[in-house]
Amino acid sequence: MKNTAKDIIKYLINGNNKYVNEHEQEFFEKLKDAQSPSVTLVTCSDARVQTSIFGIETTDELFVIRNIGNQVLSNFGSIDYGIYHLKTPILLILGHTHCGAIKAGMSNYINESFDIIKELNHLAIPLKMVKINNNDDQESIWIKAVEQNVDYQIRLALTKYSELVKQGNLTIIGMLDDFLNIYKKDEGRVIISNINGENNKKKLMNHKLFENLSEELKNKYFINW
Numbered sequence: 001m002k003n004t005a006k007d008i009i010k011y012l013i014n015g016n017n018k019y020v021n022e023h024e025q026e027f028f029e030k031l032k033d034a035q036s037p038s039v040t041l042v043t044c045s046d047a048r049v050q051t052s053i054f055g056i057e058t059t060d061e062l063f064v065i066r067n068i069g070n071q072v073l074s075n076f077g078s079i080d081y082g083i084y085h086l087k088t089p090i091l092l093i094l095g096h097t098h099c100g101a102i103k104a105g106m107s108n109y110i111n112e113s114f115d116i117i118k119e120l121n122h123l124a125i126p127l128k129m130v131k132i133n134n135n136d137d138q139e140s141i142w143i144k145a146v147e148q149n150v151d152y153q154i155r156l157a158l159t160k161y162s163e164l165v166k167q168g169n170l171t172i173i174g175m176l177d178d179f180l181n182i183y184k185k186d187e188g189r190v191i192i193s194n195i196n197g198e199n200n201k202k203k204l205m206n207h208k209l210f211e212n213l214s215e216e217l218k219n220k221y222f223i224n225w
């Protein structure tokens with residue numbers, strides 16, 4: 001797709017024309033009155049992370065908030081809208097392998113624009129909490145930081161929504177989009193890393209949320225920390 005602006009626009013318009021032709025009026029009829037998403041999704045702006053990873057028609061299913069580093073603090077207004085107004089039963093924080101925001105947050109980013117610095121500064125707390133072992137290489141520190149950040153964003157979300165969680169009206173889930181297969185569970189698989197603040201693998205796997213999943217499937221979605 002990458003080329004001149006003129007080529008990109010042509011590509012987008014042709015794509016939209018194809019989309020229009022492929023969707024019947026019935027599809028849009030359902031969207032007429034209001035939105036009714038099931039999930040408030042906070043994810044990174046990284047172009048490699050897309051809602052198509054869920055393999056479902058995501059129109060009207062996902063209320064999506066995106067920023068660098070899948071952060072909640074800078075977008076609590078939008079998240080509030082998804083939770084208080086649209087009443088989605090799930091708040092999903094989706095991080096991903098090789099997150100550039102996390103890498104930048106771990107390096108010296110003083111030469112970035114003021115607004116980039118401001119957003120990256122919010123990552124300082126989770127990045128300080130990463131436990132580094134002597135034999136950790138850069139790759140494992142990076143992925144630990146991605147996990148830590150998702151855990152931290154969930155902790156922040158719980159400061160606002162813990163009452164809804166307690167009442168059973170909201171579940172906050174952390175996932176990692178592993179398009180690089182860092183976790184050796186296949187490229188593109190999401191790894192479930194946190195539920196309502198809990199990140200212990202055994203407890204996660206036995207969580208009642210996954211009662212309907214086979215053991216075989218469960219083994220593909222959780223990793224040993």
Ligand SMILES: [Zn+2]
Pocket residue numbers: 044045046068069070096098099100101102
């Ligand atoms: Zn990212």
